[in-house]
Amino acid sequence: MDLITSILNSLPGAVAQGLIWGIMAIGLYITFKILNVSDLTVDGSLCTGGAVCVVMLTSGYGMVESLICSVLAGMLCGLATGIFHTVMGIPAILAGILTQLALYSVNLKILGKANQAINASKYDLLVTIRNVKNVPLFENSILISAIAVLLIVVLLYWFFGTSLGCSLRATGSNLNMSRAQGINTKITTVLGLMVSNGLVALSGAFLAQFNGYADVSMGRGAIVTGLAAIIIGGAVFGKISSNFGFRLITAALGGVIYWIVYQVIICIGLDADLLKLLSALVVAVFLAVPYLKSEYFSKSKVRKAGAHNA
Amino acid sequence: MLELKGIYKAFNPGTVNEKVALNEVSLKLNEGDFVTIIGGNGAGKSTMLNAIAGAWKVDFGSIIIDGVDVTKMPEHKRAKYLGRVFQDPMMGTAPEMEIQENMALAIRRGKPRGLGWGITKKEKEFFKKELTKLDLGLESRMTSKVGLLSGGQRQALTLLMASMQKPKVLLLDEHTAALDPKTAAKVLELSDQIISENNLTAMMVTHNMNDAIKHGNRLIMMHEGKIIFDVSGEEKKNLTIDELLQKFTQSSGEEFANDRALLASR
Structure with missing residues (x-):
């Protein structure tokens, strides 16, 4: 019960923080x-x-x-x-x-x-x-x-x-x-x-x-946090619409999700020092997905453009 | 319309890999000329087109388009005089943008790009009409991303984009080489149509001797950075592939060594 209360208590702060990182x-x-x-x-x-x-x-x-x-x-x-x-x-x-x-x-x-x-x-x-x-x-x-x-x-x-x-x-x-x-x-x-x-x-x-x-040092690793927000937002809401304005909003919402998860992790009692390591890993995995998919999970592809090399 | 005065370009100068790609090439095109350009690999065909387009600066010589000396002009500034279609269908369009957005980019070529709308209602109607002429059904897919189109469709679109804002010179750099034969023929036919309808001055590099003879009113053969044969009018119309090959051996003292050009022609 305590855990849920503390999560709920920290939620509004996380949402605001997430929206700011959303910018x-x-x-x-x-x-x-x-x-x-x-x-x-x-x-x-x-x-x-x-x-x-x-x-x-x-x-x-x-x-x-x-x-x-x-x-x-x-x-x-x-x-x-x-x-x-x-x-x-x-x-x-x-x-x-x-x-x-x-x-x-x-x-x-x-x-x-x-x-x-x-x-x-x-x-x-x-x-x-x-x-x-x-x-x-x-x-x-x-x-x-x-x-x-x-x-x-x-x-x-x-x-x-x-x-x-x-x-x-x-x-x-x-x-x-x-x-x-x-x-x-x-x-x-x-x-x-x-x-x-x-x-x-x-x-x-x-x-x-x-x-x-x-x-x-407030900006240290900001690019990873920002990328995480873009990637999370795209993964969660990306299928809804490809409208450009909506894409931008998903990036901001991704920031919100990121900070909520962050708060939950802290409330659970995980060492906050490990969070940058965790974010980096999450971003690395998501960035790797398109490559890994094409490299290991695609059907054999015929190279079209290369066939006519001059 | 276009004048090249002794343009010279060497790649990797001063190294063992030095290669004189253009060796004092001079050429004069009149308005409405449609020149086909053939030659072996490394003859300088594409290099000549890139020199005109301004992909890099020539070492010496000058390039004059419609009376304007563009020799020192950066690529994006020269663009207002030129329409270009590349060999790689991926190169001429922005895949992440819509068909109509690509066309809107093209119609603003040579004009200032400010904070006015990137595409207007009137333009959309105009684009629709233009696309209908292509007869590829693209007019009903104007908001599709160009990345979804086939190579032939993209090349046709690029051709349209290159000619919509009537260029002083249209540069076609082996623009059908990466397409399957049927699509290539269609795109070529379209090129002919667009060039004659708009009375454009055009240069087309090709590996196909048949195409080089069949299209245009003038034919240029290049070898080792030089123009070795230049024929136009009736004489060009009556050319045969065998005569061309003979001409090549005569002028260069070598056999025409390009399997693709030979295979494609027979």
């Missing part, structure tokens, strides 16, 4: 699924967003300005990776790792120390762990996070329906074709990285407020 997962979806790039910048830009937000709020700036600056800072991180990748020709993964490493120093400088707290009773925060139950509906962090997710989905749904958004999707789908159709694929790639990291930083800004602090 991050949606950002990651843009690079991972649409641009077809594995962008490791996010491990750094998540913290950058949190750091900028906390430092600005504690310096007396308003919530809107702080959030906007967080997003802009995240977009700058994406721009850096984009320039490493497209202008300097560094492979995307390495470009992301370089930016991520550089951001560790940058984030420390923004925060001034490794951990900067922000007190929810002193500042009027948008979301906080205190406001997940027994509060008026419109102060509830779950609702606020859910509205943020929906707004982002609507905005992205519009953006990827525009000419510019379509050229971004084409870039991820077929680089050759995109160039042949006159798309400057360097610009679209950089733009995608910027939008993605802007969202990741926004997620960081929410997360820092929710937890009551920004920590220089």
Whole structure:
């Protein structure tokens, strides 16, 4: 009985936390699924967003300005990776790792120390762990996070329906074709990285407020958590619809499931230190499934395209 | 319409693998010219098309399309003058996007891509009409992902996309080579139709000597990065495969060594 009570008690927090990570997962979806790039910048830009937000709020700036600056800072991180990748020709993964490493120093400088707290009773925060139950509906962090997710989905749904958004999707789908159709694929790639990291930083800004602090290591392994959310969401809800907006929502819902499972595991008494190991394994297994399927479980395939090699 | 002035390209220069792919090629196409290009493996046929498209920059020489010197222009900027269909049916379309979305990308070639809608209602109607012309039943599958189409369907769609926004030059790089004979014939017929209807200037690389003779108003034979034979008009119409092979031996001093071209022709 105690176990169930403690799980139920921690559930609202997990849902809010999951929705906030859902914003991050949606950002990651843009690079991972649409641009077809594995962008490791996010491990750094998540913290950058949190750091900028906390430092600005504690310096007396308003919530809107702080959030906007967080997003802009995240977009700058994406721009850096984009320039490493497209202008300097560094492979995307390495470009992301370089930016991520550089951001560790940058984030420390923004925060001034490794951990900067922000007190929810002193500042009027948008979301906080205190406001997940027994509060008026419109102060509830779950609702606020859910509205943020929906707004982002609507905005992205519009953006990827525009000419510019379509050229971004084409870039991820077929680089050759995109160039042949006159798309400057360097610009679209950089733009995608910027939008993605802007969202990741926004997620960081929410997360820092929710937890009551920004920590220089808060983004460690964020990409794995984000991928886990995308994969879980896709596996659970993917069959329902292939609509783009719905796909984005499933990524966010995947984040929610991830954090609920996380809470359950903690309530059961499993060592929380093992959780990153567990997430990495789960993501590895899911990423391997398509390959293993085609390698070991498919019927013999006739190679069509290779038959006419010149 | 298109002018190549002594274009030269060497791959891996300064190494043991150095290969002069284009050796000062000069060529002038008039408006409405449909040139077929044949030659052995490594003759420089596809390289010439890639040079025109701007896949990389030529070492020297210049490329002029409709009076504009594009020699130093990046690939995506040149695209507004060019329609391209590749050998690999997978290369010309975005598999994760819908048929109509692919067409919408193509109709915006050479135009700014901003925050206006990526596809409009009017465009959808226009695409439907264009697809109906292909006679492949694609007009009823406009929202299907292109990845679900067969190679021949994708190649036909790519052809349509390449010609919808009337290009100055249409580049067909062995675009039927990866298709089965029946589909290849259909796509070729379609190419003919689209080129003549729109009075396009076109270049078609092919391994099939029959096709090279049958289609177009001009034929070019390449060997070791050079144009060794250039024939047009009546003379081209009356060519036979044996004459072509003879020409090749005469001009190059070698036997025509390309089993595929020979097998496909007999």
